[in-house]
Amino acid sequence: xxxxxxxxxxxxxxxxxxxxxxxxxxxxxxxxxxxxxxxxxxxxxxxxxxxxxxxxxxxxxxxxxxxxxxxxxxxxxxxxxxxxxxxxxxxxxxxxxxxxxxxxxxxxxxxxxxxxxxxxxxxxxxxxxxxxxxxxxxxxxxxxxxxxxxxxxxxxxxxxxxxxxxxxxxxxxxxxxxxxxxxxxxxxxxxxxxxxxxxxxxxxxxxxxxxxxxxxxxxxxxxxxxxxxxxxxxxxxxxxxxxx
Numbered sequence: 362x363x364x365x366x367x368x369x370x371x372x373x374x375x376x377x378x379x380x381x382x383x384x385x386x387x388x389x390x391x392x393x394x395x396x397x398x399x400x401x402x403x404x405x406x407x408x409x410x411x412x413x414x415x416x417x418x419x420x421x422x423x424x425x426x427x428x429x430x431x432x433x434x435x436x437x438x439x440x441x442x443x444x445x446x447x448x449x450x451x452x453x454x455x456x457x458x459x460x461x462x463x464x465x466x467x468x469x470x471x472x473x474x475x476x477x478x479x480x481x482x483x484x485x486x487x488x489x490x491x492x493x494x495x496x497x498x499x500x501x502x503x504x505x506x507x508x509x510x511x512x513x514x515x516x517x518x519x520x521x522x523x524x525x526x527x528x529x530x531x532x533x534x535x536x537x538x539x540x541x542x543x544x545x546x547x548x549x550x551x552x553x554x555x556x557x558x559x560x561x562x563x564x565x566x567x568x569x570x571x572x573x574x575x576x577x578x579x580x581x582x583x584x585x586x587x588x589x590x591x592x593x594x595x596x597x598x599x600x601x602x603x604x605x
Contacts, residue, residue: 418461
């Protein structure tokens with residue numbers, strides 16, 4: 362367990378460093394810039410990312426869902442939808458896109474806050490988030506934090522049973538979502554009060570650290586939930602647990 366925790370910590374540090382070094386190609390499309398960042402985020406988390414912009418999914422003649430993050434090589438998928446324009450109904454669009462890509466959670470990405478109802482980040486329920494990200498000027502850490510949240514949500518959705526650990530994981534995710542929602546208010550403050558920029562940026566960093574900690578605790582609880590479920594299954598009546 363300690364080795365796994367150390368490995369996860371190193372992965373996060375390497376992912377942050379690698380993501381900071383990614384420079385989106387100037388002049389390339391907004392979608393191409395986001396895909397480049399997502400490949401880096403996925404590599405740092407030990408996941409796989411696929412650009413599915415031109416690929417038909419499960420639904421007939423449907424290409425909705427610009428990218429898919431496959432979590433830990435499992436069948437769990439987080440949908441990535443990128444658009445450079447305002448979208449009237451994100452929930453309806455993401456609902457169909459998730460079905461088209463077999464995803465359990467989704468992240469919408471637009472370039473400006475004006476395209477996101479004037480907000481840097483919007484939480485649409487427990488499994489959907491929309492963020493405003495300009496790859497040319499914005500810190501990509503917000504993207505990575507949103508991806509970490511949704512991949513944890515995806516893992517939680519795959520765990521069945523009403524164990525205490527699962528309940529704990531759901532509580533931690535709820536707290537993380539609440540923390541994430543505060544970033545928008547902090548960023549707005551940053552835009553209106555330039556002289557406090559350093560303090561505000563520190564506030565964003567602190568919130569990000571808190572979100573990561575809560576997600577780590579959620580993942581730890583999920584690991585316990587899976588172990589509990591496995592023990593219950595192996596000790597169920599009629600199940601042979603040892604050799605004669």
